[in-house]
Amino acid sequence: MDDQNKNLILATALSFLVIIGWTLFFPPPDPITDPNATPASQGDAADITTTAPTVATPDGGEATAPVQTPTSETADVGRVPIETDALSGSIYLLGGRFDDLSLNKYRETLEPDADTVRLLTRVGAENAYYTLYGWAPAGDLSSDEVPGPDTIWSVESGETLTQETPVTLVWDNGAGLIFRREISVDENYMFDIKQSVQNTTDGAVRAQPYGLISRHGEPDVVGFFILHEGVVAMSDGELAEVDYDDMPDLPAEAGGAARSETTDVTEGGWIGFTDKYWMTTLIPSADSAFKSVQRYIPGQEIYQTQVRLPTMSVAAGETATASMHLFAGAKEWEPIRNYEQGGIQKFLDSIDWGWFFFLTKPIFAVLHWLNAFIGNMGWSIIVLTLLIKAVLLPLAYKSYVSMAKMKELQPEMEKIKERAGDDRQKLQQEMMALYKKEKVNPAAGCLPILMQIPIFFSLYKVIFVTIELRHAPWLGWIRDLSAPDPSSILNLFGLLPWGTPEAGSIFFIFSLGVLPILLGISMWLQQKLNPAPTDPTQAMVFAWMPWVFMFMLGSFASGLVLYWIANNIITFTQQYAIMRSQGYKPDIFGNIKSGFKRTPKDDAG
Template identity: 65%
Template sequence: MDDQNKNLILATALSFLVILVWFVLFPPEEPPVTQTPPAVTDVQNEAGPAASVPSSADPGATSAVTDTAPVADAPRLPVETPRLTGSISLAGGRIDDLLLNDYRETLDTQSPNVRLLDPVGGPLSYYALFGWAPGGGLAAGDVPATDTLWSVETGETLSPGTPVTLRWDSPKGLVFRREISVDDDYMFTVTQSIENPTDTAFRAQPYGFIARHNLPELTRFFILHEGVVGMADGILTQKKYDKFEDLDVDPQLGAHAETIPDAQNGWIGFTDKYWMTTLIPEPGKGHKQVMLFQPGSNIFQTQTIYPTVDIAAGQTVSQTSRLFAGAKEWETIRHYQNDEGIEGFLDSIDWGWFFFLTKPIFAVLHFLNGLIGNMGWAIIGLTLLIKALLFPLAYKSYSSMAKMKELQPEMEKLKERAGDDRMQLQKEMMELYKKEKVNPASGCLPILLQIPIFFSLYKVIFVTIELRHAPWFGWIQDLSAPDPSSILNLFGLLPYGVPDLGALQIISLGILPILLGISMWLQQKLNPAPTDPTQQMIFAWMPWVFMFMLGSFASGLVLYWITNNTITFIQQYLIMRSHGYKPDVFGNITSGFRKKKPDAE
């Protein structure tokens, strides 16, 4: 490998190292969490849609509370599905209490199930609510408020195939009903209707909203989006929590708000790293999407607001929408997108800027996991497939490197002839490369291609729930977490645990990071060390620097890197031997341990 080739590889590797150091040590600062008491739960704080009726509705309508009951003490209706457990509060008919049956907070089998929705009363209340804003002929007390006490008309427990119906009779004689059903996964269907048995026509506007009280617990890593996620007619919207206060203040709502006024297809809600709640209007039905923040009560909201409807005398009108509340599982969300017509729903997963790589990489990884039944072996299988796809480039690259070795005697002769004339040397070298059909930069192409693949896989492992708590074998029981073994207790041989070292956890190396360093070191030994002392020192330290830097990365990513290095070593060794060059790996290893003799006086 000539100096130009080595310089390019060195520059690429150092750039990669700088990016890794930046990822670990210098993530952008997150805004401080605003410490406020739990938000109050009156309608003035919750009913954004009820306070935002269209001009055709009654302009005097307000959002006063009628027939209220204490929200925290209201009766509840159980929710029991294969994947969800919880309840619905009859105060407002809000869906506000959900646990995920398939997911626990930690790897401990006794750990509590992950809580998705949380009733009012705690510091992080999180719930969905549907209703009607009063229009022509109706005042606020004529429609159910956000804490109006509903009665159960049919059903005792909400479960798949067993919907429930809530009822509320208004002072005007209107009958409001809300039928709620749920499937085997995470999708609720809410059909709300108004029956008008009177002789008077009325108007009302249906809406739904999701509310989060106070800033939720965040992962706080800048490559991950947490906040509002939505789709409106093919356009993806993402808004982080710290950007809500940058929204313009809506004087009518008294809150920071942003509105998408007319969408025919779409959805909007809140996303966490692995979980999501999303309002989904019927496809093809026009609606308005709103995201807002009420700084006084510290409430975040997403809303879907529908056109005002006429309820003629003796008529019943209804409106149906859906609510997704669950885990962001690729296969489940793809089913809702492809089979149930939710446009662009897979984009609710944060695929990042390299979505054109992360999406197919995860699709293949998911397929291999289904075939093999183990995500760790699936990562190894994915690495084999990637290396197979890149093999033509690798073959060309390693063949070129072998030819470069064959040209070393000619190169030495050129250097002797050119002496200090660098321009003449470069010219003759280019002529030699052209004559022998050798491209000195081709050896770097596989390395350059590996960088976007590496970061795409890093993104996939970091954001997809399928890697969360996914075991490989032995001590690796969570491929999304760093290797839990530690050199500080000789990987469990010494009778004590390893304390949490915080930022210094990087020195608590596990088995996988050490294997990574060794694999990089062996790969270097396919070639003699560079003659330049500075380059020689940098190349000598590089495997061990990467070993420490990647030690705190997800085990799945380190596993990919070890597999990639091992396959690269085998490929390069065999290809170079096929071209008559026999890498002296053992000699290069032993030469690194020999002490250099001082130059003769």
């Protein structure tokens, strides 16, 4: 076995072994069913309770905001409609809860009449998901004197919340304190909430503003190990991620009724819940210190994130205001980047870029720019592949030149093997002397493959987690680049009158689409640039490898398979041209013919 083939097999096996293990042990989920979609039932009910936050009073004691006991909607507890280009829903005047929010630009499936994705849902619905704001009492105030989860607000101004028309809610506690909540929203997914308290009493009062996001029941998650779903928080520049199934392990609170962890934030941050494509996040003002809280209530299976702003002292006749943002929507790169540039600290990190973030971020930025210019994600992926190959061309050139020289040295290497016989030390010494003399690096041929490992994973991450590829079409039958190729060889790609196996079924792996087949063919042709190894075992491994990976990668996202096909074709072209420039002419058709004729038995004989 010559060193070139050893290194090539080693590098190829290393690259693909990770992919095989990844696919076998962590198979991608069915991407057609939206894991973040919620049931249609949205009625309020009185059978679920959740505890509002416990906050520190200025004198060091503890004060607990009222326990929320959701009640059914009544005729005199109304809603404020939300109508923007991006969002639709309503704000429930009981507690002023954001508990009804849909994303107008996104549907649960590819069907044109499919329901829009619902992000926030009312108490009483399965997996209720909402956010609310209030004030916790401090000093001499009692919980009845501040607005909490069960306060009934009135509309002071505005009838419908739109991009142009904010809404103001008001509540008078009847004891000299008037609370207002001014709510506005931009063209995307960012709400601005200004809470104020007007003190008309004769003395100073103290209260602490807060916001919380609550989810009832463990949310449905994709459950793929490369994707984080759960709490995501930024605290003074440090990113924290806690999965839902890790929240029951948080430290127990006094009394043991809940488990929580609190982080003091001084220089900006945010906290919320992230799903694969959607996110709800509480964002205090950048200049405001706050307490960032993640909380879990056992028994009720309630998950919460909270922001507790500093306790405020309001003098007689004065008004105090606390501001906070709420992001509730799709994790679109451009709006989130704009919010970050507008002052929200490291908000782009709310998108799960993964271990190779230093590659994933720029790769997606280029892909986004290409898509804006070309207008099609599929063609953008192909152009991105060309750019990546162009960047790696100097390395590839050196590698393929080294491979061509190794081919030229093949006769001399065979002579060295004959002279050395069974003396492996002598064989190694003479081989190294030959490499040094001819200035050839036998490992150089592995570098392009090894360099592709982090790039492959980074692009896979981009295609898997970024919403810009969700339901993004390419051409013809490829209507969703984030999903596997829907065509199937089992029905002759639609010519026969029966459907294809569902994802996850035992027959799905054999339901090869057009793209996976093209992937196998492109890998097979790339192999034919070089003669098959003389060793029978090597020859068998190389012969089966394209077809094994054709099946293994067949269930991957179409965008990733498209990248791999384009990469193989470009690599084939580069290698062929460089080898020809070095005087070595690959006998592709001869290698194909010998591959069909060769068998391990013949070689062994």
